[in-house]
Amino acid sequence: MLDTNTDGVDQRVSTGDLPSWERIDERVLEAYERNVTDEQGLVADYIPELAAADPSQFGVCIADVEGSTHVAGDAEVEFTVQSISKAFVYALVCQEFGHTEVGRLVGVNNTGLAFNSVIAVELNDGHPMNPMVNAGAIATTALMPGATLAEKWENIRTGLSAFAGRQLSMDGEVYRSEAETNTRNEAIAKLLKSYGRIAGDSSGIVDIYTRQCSLRVSARDLAIMGATLADGGVNPVTKQRVISPIVCRDTLAVLATSGLYERSGEWMFEIGLPGKSGVSGGIVTVAPGKGALGTFSPRLDSAGNSVRGQKATAFLSRSLGLNIFASDSEGDRHDV
Ligand code: DON
Numbered sequence: 569m570l571d572t573n574t575d576g577v578d579q580r581v582s583t584g585d586l587p588s589w590e591r592i593d594e595r596v597l598e599a600y601e602r603n604v605t606d607e608q609g610l611v612a613d614y615i616p617e618l619a620a621a622d623p624s625q626f627g628v629c630i631a632d633v634e635g636s637t638h639v640a641g642d643a644e645v646e647f648t649v650q651s652i653s654k655a656f657v658y659a660l661v662c663q664e665f666g667h668t669e670v671g672r673l674v675g676v677n678n679t680g681l682a683f684n685s686v687i688a689v690e691l692n693d694g695h696p697m698n699p700m701v702n703a704g705a706i707a708t709t710a711l712m713p714g715a716t717l718a719e720k721w722e723n724i725r726t727g728l729s730a731f732a733g734r735q736l737s738m739d740g741e742v743y744r745s746e747a748e749t750n751t752r753n754e755a756i757a758k759l760l761k762s763y764g765r766i767a768g769d770s771s772g773i774v775d776i777y778t779r780q781c782s783l784r785v786s787a788r789d790l791a792i793m794g795a796t797l798a799d800g801g802v803n804p805v806t807k808q809r810v811i812s813p814i815v816c817r818d819t820l821a822v823l824a825t826s827g828l829y830e831r832s833g834e835w836m837f838e839i840g841l842p843g844k845s846g847v848s849g850g851i852v853t854v855a856p857g858k859g860a861l862g863t864f865s866p867r868l869d870s871a872g873n874s875v876r877g878q879k880a881t882a883f884l885s886r887s888l889g890l891n892i893f894a895s896d897s898e899g900d901r902h903d904v
Contacts, residue, residue, distance in 0.1 A: 583857025587888055592630055594780045595887045600628050600640035600882040609867030609875035612847045617745030621647070621848065621866040628880050630888075631791035632859035633740045635804035639788060646784040647864055648742045650846030651683060651872075653728060653780040654705040656793060656826070660727040661711045661821040664810045667818050674707050677824040683872060684752055690773065694763025700826045700844065702777075703756050707829045709777045710766040717772045723757075724780045731793040733805040742848075743782035750778060781846075787862035790852040795858025820854055828878075831871045838882045840891030851877040855890040 586592060604626050607611060613619035627642035662670050675697040679688040684702045689695075696704035714720030729736045752845035757770035785793070796803045797820060798812035811819075823842035829834040835843060843853035849866035851874055861884055885891050 584860050584889075586632055586855075589636075592632075592888065595884060596628055596630055596640045598627065598887070599883045602883060603865075603876045603879045604641065606876050606879065607867065609869055611849075611866045611870065612868055615742065615746045615847070616740045618648075618748060618810075618848055618866075621891070623865075625849075625865050625874050626865040626880075627787035627863065629788045629791040629862045630787075630859055630864070631788075631795040631804065633799040633804050634859065635792070635795070637788055637791060638690045642864060643787040643862070645864065646739075646786050647729070647776055647848045647850060647866070648739050648781060648846070649736075649783045649785045649790075649850060650781045650848045650869065651700070651705070651848050652782060652785075652790065652793075652844045652852055653724075653792045654700050654708070655797075655819060655823055655844040655852070656731050657676075657705070657712065657724055657780060658699040658708050658822065659731075659797070659811050659815050660724070661708050662806075662818055664713050665711060670699075670708070670711070673711065674704045676825070678823050678830075678832060680830055681785050683829050684756070685750075686756060687780065689756065689763075690761050693751045694760065694765050696760060696765060696827050699822060701829070702753055703760060706753065706773055706777050707760055707766050708868065710768065710773045710778065712776075717769070717776055721776045721779055725783065727810070728780070728793075729732055730803065730806075730808055730810045731796050732785060732789045733792050733796075734789070736785060736789070738779055738782045739784050740782075746778050746782065750774060753777065758766040777887040785850065787850065787864040790850055790862025790864075791860050792862075794854045794862060797854045798856055798858060798860050816856075820856060823854070823898070827875050829871050831873060832867070835873075836877070839878075839885045840893045841881075841885055843881065845873040845877070846857055847872045847878050849874045849877065851881060853881050853885070855885075856892070858890065 801811040820842040826846040865876035
């Protein structure tokens with residue numbers, strides 16, 4: 569890792585404001601209406617229970633850093649958080665161990681390979697490389713504070729609930745379905761253990777990782793969880809500080825480079841915001857200092873990212889002026 573100590577340097581942040589309440593409401597509805605008829609993509613079926621999802625479901629929500637929400641469609645429908653949990657568990661672990669140590673143990677570089685790649689581990693001498701792919705997420709879950717597996721799980725459930733501002737519960741059916749078919753994640757965890765990258769009971773860690781993926785959230789929950797990252801770590805509804813501003817910044821940097829797996833470059837190019845997708849169809853996207861978007865629709869592209877979710881987010885990023893690289897809205901006006 570680079571030595572980037574900036575102690576004593578004047579710290580400034582770059583951000584702005586969301587448009588008016590009415591404009592956001594209009595645009596959220598428009599993002600929904602423009603994409604609700606899009607039937608591209610396929611529902612995930614490698615976890616058998618996920619194949620039962622209703623592909624027509626589509627929800628969009630924006631939460632601002634004051635905790636107000638704007639919703640369209642199935643924004644209150646619950647689904648399993650899946651890989652989106654990786655972002656929030658990573659934040660909780662960074663809060664405990666700090667930027668440098670987690671960077672050393674788990675890494676922050678994009679693997680450029682699929683989320684469940686085994687070869688990415690082999691190509692990097694057993695280093696998990698990135699906390700947003702399964703290998704790095706399993707290694708991150710292993711670092712979660714807790715003397716026992718049960719304590720680690722409780723800390724994850726409580727921590728993710730603090731981000732959401734309500735008690736999250738696990739979907740037992742999806743958990744069992746994934747636990748019964750989880751041989752690939754078991755293999756990844758054993759491979760990491762063979763390289764000395766995780767300590768302890770690798771199957772037990774995979775079990776906790778599977779549980780964290782099976783927590784139930786809605787698009788609205790995702791927006792509030794994301795808004796907590798946009799708000800320097802304070803949940804905008806409950807006003808609870810969940811993590812520090814520095815951990816938020818670090819987490820968003822990782823999402824920016826790898827939240828959408830091997831499609832992260834295209835995502836950044838189109839949307840220009842840190843985001844994280846999950847295989848049951850959720851996406852959380854964060855506009856630092858402003859708010860966050862939660863979307864849900866189960867049909868996925870071949871990298872495992874919701875098709876409608878990506879399109880709705882791209883539309884909202886442009887039409888609400890959220891792209892962190894845009895210094896002039898002129899281009900966006902032609903591009904929506
Ligand atoms: O470990 C898995 O394969 C799932 N529990 C989560 C994967 C996932 O969400 C990938 N996302 N797009």
